[in-house]
Amino acid sequence: MDLAKGRENFSPKPEETQRLIRSYYGISRNLLIKFKDDTIDETSVLTQVLTSDSAISSMLDMSIRLLPGDHGLPLQQAPFDVPPAMANAVSRSGELLVTLTAGTPWEVVAKEVGNTFSTDSRIFAENSKDLDGLVDVIATWIASNPSPTRLLRP
Template sequence: MEWQEISGSSVLVPRYPIAVIHFLGGAFVGTAPNFTYRCLLEELAKEGYAIIATPFINTFDHLGIARNVLNRFEGILERLQTNTALGQGYLPIYGIGHSMGCKLHLLIGSLFSVERAGNILISFNNYPVKKAIPFLEQLEIEQYLNLEFTPSPDDTKLIIKQDYQIRRNLLIKFTQDNIDETTVLKPILDEKYPTLVALQTLSGNHLTPLSQEIKWETGEVFTPLDAVGQWVKQTLSRDLYRLKDEILRWLNPGRM
């Protein structure tokens, strides 16, 4: 099972897929999801989930980005259904987003007609421009240029409240994540689908989904540096695999 590039997206299709995941990463790191989120996505693929990871370039037009990644996803899915095992029967489709990727999935699920068995929203972030772009708030440029994302954070919340159509949702936040806004999102979704929204708080931080396998080879003599390296490896791996297990448990409770 190897990554393929199709229409600019990264695709990983297991031999016997049981579902499809449309993955959208965070701003900037979402430009190459098969590298930045490689470990997490490959672990999900090993469990039978076909991955379509759509990269995007961040602009102020978040609605335009949402429309673009959805169009690309649907074109790739149609192609895969024609040429691969994805076309051998019905497969549920799930959205997984991290940080800004959550906002994009929420816009897609609110403003476009899509079929989704559910969404997994990790470390939701809906900051305004002055907080999202480093140093902009200190420079006070936005008050002169009137810069803001489209839709704005307030408009995004209103759109979700009025139009979000995806009933089943898993929200994940991390204990050491100081830019997460999941606690703002959950009451909005609870009001729409009170019995179908789950929240899990896991150990880790905003970058946990990007963690990679660290290969730390010790020498003939185990040194204090080796001890630190092993501790870092175990900590990162532990948090990442807990995230993976929680995702799999929610996707298919009967398999865990």
């Protein structure tokens, strides 16, 4: 919700986070994912901190992937598949509800019900494809080196 409301300052601040990474981060094998539509992405800053300034930099095994989506994509749930006949029935029911509720406070709710599977279904499909792509990248990266990640002691 903070991101959606435009909040830009978090605790700890980015500078403090970078200091903590330099001093204490000890995972040698890393996957960084940068999203194409992420307006608050700091992948390049993190890459710089890990590769040159961190305690792990000499043993770093880092992969970076660029994927569609934004900062919130990993937080999304995969939408369920709605059979076309059901989506059509809900859409038609929504039209009937709009007619029955015209001029009442319920009209807005009825319009949302009708639009849920018609207009938003394309958005669901696109987000689902992006989410599936994210899962595939992470699973492939994990499977590419099944040995346990080394943890260095600071």
